[in-house]
Amino acid sequence: MKRFLAFLLVACTALHAAAQAPQPPEAAARHYILVDVTANRVLAERDADAPSDPASLTKLMTAYLVFQALRDKKLTLEQTLPVSKRAWDERKGDPSLMFIDTTMTPKVDELLHGMIVQSGNDASVALAEGVAGSLDAFVGMMNRQAQAWGLKNTSFKNVTGMSEPGHRSSARDIATIATRIVADFPEYYRYYSVRDYKFNNIRQDNRNLLLRRDPTVDGMKTGYTDAAGYCLVASAQRDFPNGKRRLLSVVLGTASREARASESQKLLNWGFTAFDALRVVEAGKPVATVPVWKGAAKDVGLGTQAPVVATVPRGEGAGLKTVIERTDPLVAPLAQGQRVGTVKVTTASGTPVAEAPLVVLQAVPQAGIFGRAWDALRLWIK
Known part of the structure; x- marks a missing residue:
């Protein structure tokens, strides 16, 4: 009887805590996660560990390794890179492009803008080849980094996010990659807030609609394939009396660009209003x-x-x-x-x-x- 009463007390306490916890807004995304980056705490999630097609959110890991090469002095922002036929071949199938060709030698800085702001698959390939010498070698680097971080639901097959068998990640793993960029490379995070970029006389808007709607949103990355649906990693930093606070949301599998933006905005607004972040130490x-x-x-x-x-x-x-x-x-x-x-x-x-x-x-x-x-x-x- 004592054991039963103790169990009942624990169960009632857990139910009371669950009832008192703030409930996230209804979301139309198949999978999502909301992370308080400042406090390193997950505030809300839905099927955040389910393996999914990451689409162009893949380029977060591609960018991380390029930033790492810059930090290690293996590249410089002013360094020029050749455009291989493999990068040129990314034009097939009407993907996202920066519109570089084999006659060009763009700077690393230009290619980063092309990959991050314009989501250019061609820029991603050029950067990967510039860092590792070949796409296969770079993909190997991506998977080793994922393993080092303990990303159990992530396996990369390419550097762009184009759908292919075995290329997968999850909302939680993507959030980990994004927060590592914020923490490890604040000097390069600025690329994610650029609203538009012009290269080769072609100006393209950043597809992250929240950059123009919410002044506190300063990144990060969009993605879309037929298999993935419309995806968005959005990060916002707002000022509070006890200091700045950053939240990051990952939304996967929505039906449109507008849906991924509105779902992300709802999660961010809810996280900032439903929780207090207290600096304890x-x-x-x-x-x-x-x-x-x-x-x-x-x-x-x-x-x-x-x-x-x-x-x-x-x-x-x-x-x-x-x-x-x-x-x-x-x-x-x-x-x-x-x-x-x-x-x-x-x-x-x-x-x-x-x-x-x-x-x-x-x-x-x-x-x-x-x-x-x-x-x-x-x-x-x-």
């Missing part, structure tokens, strides 16, 4: 000061390298609790940034809403031989 500021053994200093401050932001239903932030789990004892030497535990944030009922690595804020070298010996004795007694 400031980056670089100690959340605890603890003893150090065998060190030149007797204690050290522990904190986080990035702010810890907790997203909770609007008005429910008062009961948040912060719990520190750490290594004990801390023995020098300790390096600045060395992880020694975890900061966890929970609601009053114990539901986890955020966590971050707990790190050493200042390096602590070893003490001299006598200091180490004394602390070794104290540890032994302890």
Whole structure:
């Protein structure tokens, strides 16, 4: 009887929590996910792990690897690249194009505009060949990166997103790729907010309709194939009293350009209004000061390298609790940034809403031989 009553209490608590959680708006998309990028939390989802045709959302991974090559100095924005016959052949089948040809040597910067703003398949091929030497090698890089991130529902067969057997991803995996671009390459994220681009005397609009409708939307990518339907990754950053907040939505399988834009807008607006983002821990500021053994200093401050932001239903932030789990004892030497535990944030009922690595804020070298010996004795007694 006691076990039954305990089970009933847990079940009722879970049902109450579910009833209190904000409910997302009705969505016409087959699959979607809404992520609070600032707090690293999923706010809503529908079949987010279902394998789907990613269409031109594939180009998010293509772009990530090009940005990586730029960071690693393997390419420069002013560098020119040849246009191969393989890139020229992308004109077959009436796909999205930048309209480059084999007589041209466009700059990497131009090709990035062509791939991101105009969704050019030809630009994607030219960039992939410029980074890896061949499309097969570049696709291999894409799949290795997906595996490194643990994207279990993603398998790339090409760099453009054209439908072919085995080429698939999911709303959750696409959201991961998009958020990695935001986090890892903020200097290149600007390409996703460009509303139109002219190349070869042909001006094309960015197909992300929200760039013109919502001033807080600054990216990211559209996609369409017959198999995928109309898809959109949309990201918006808005100002709040406690700082800037970014949300990102992935909408797959809608019926039209207008539908993917309106569904994305509904999700973003709901996420910003239904939840509060509370900055619980400031980056670089100690959340605890603890003893150090065998060190030149007797204690050290522990904190986080990035702010810890907790997203909770609007008005429910008062009961948040912060719990520190750490290594004990801390023995020098300790390096600045060395992880020694975890900061966890929970609601009053114990539901986890955020966590971050707990790190050493200042390096602590070893003490001299006598200091180490004394602390070794104290540890032994302890």
